[in-house]
Amino acid sequence: xxxxxxxxxxxxxxxxxxxxxxxxxxxxxxxxxxxxxxxxxxxxxxxxxxxxxxxxxxxxxxxxxxxxxxxxxxxxxxxxxxxxxxxxxxxxxxxxxxxxxxxxxxxxxxxxxxxxxxxxxxxxxxxxxxxxxxxxxxxxxxxxxxxxxxxxxx
Numbered sequence: 001x002x003x004x005x006x007x008x009x010x011x012x013x014x015x016x017x018x019x020x021x022x023x024x025x026x027x028x029x030x031x032x033x034x035x036x037x038x039x040x041x042x043x044x045x046x047x048x049x050x051x052x053x054x055x056x057x058x059x060x061x062x063x064x065x066x067x068x069x070x071x072x073x074x075x076x077x078x079x080x081x082x083x084x085x086x087x088x089x090x091x092x093x094x095x096x097x098x099x100x101x102x103x104x105x106x107x108x109x110x111x112x113x114x115x116x117x118x119x120x121x122x123x124x125x126x127x128x129x130x131x132x133x134x135x136x137x138x139x140x141x142x143x144x145x146x147x148x149x150x151x152x153x154x
Contacts, residue, residue, distance in 0.1 A: 023048055029049065029051040029052065029054065029087075029092060030051070030053070030054060030055070030056045030062060030083070031062070031065070031083065031086065031123050031124065031126050031127065048093055049091075049092050049093065050092065050093040050094075050095070051087050051092040051093065051094050054083065054084060054087050054092070054094045054095075054096050055080055055083055055084070055096055062083070063079045063080055063083070064079065065079075065126055067119075067122050067123055067126060068082045068083060068123075071115065071119060075113045077109075077110075077113065078106060080096075080103075080106065080107070081106060081107075081109065081110050082115070082123075083123075084096060084107060084110045085110045085113065085114075085115055086115060086120060086123045086124075088110060088111070089114065089115055089120055090120070090124075
């Protein structure tokens, strides 16, 4: 089951039979693809939600949303830092990936300011249901055939 088809009822059904309910649910969670009913339901069943690809794979259309640019100027931060701060205040676990040392430092520097309730609401309302990855049988089959490069094999 994937994020696109998951429903709270699936988790409720699972929780009736499970000896332990999951404490963490990792899913694609960015302002442009919010599923608020699902998120509310998850938070009743699962204690933590981890935002997978919290910056939308670095997609410029997400990062350059006008609300992020406006808030970045107001707080003296980058657009990416505004998105990460939105995640933190939404109580999501956020682990952005980067190999760039400056980006890594910037990604951590989101705890010295706070977005207002109105700003949080504006960000949550930019939902466009834009997806970056939609699973399909052909794509899934291609993953099954992948092989590690010899230099990556451990």
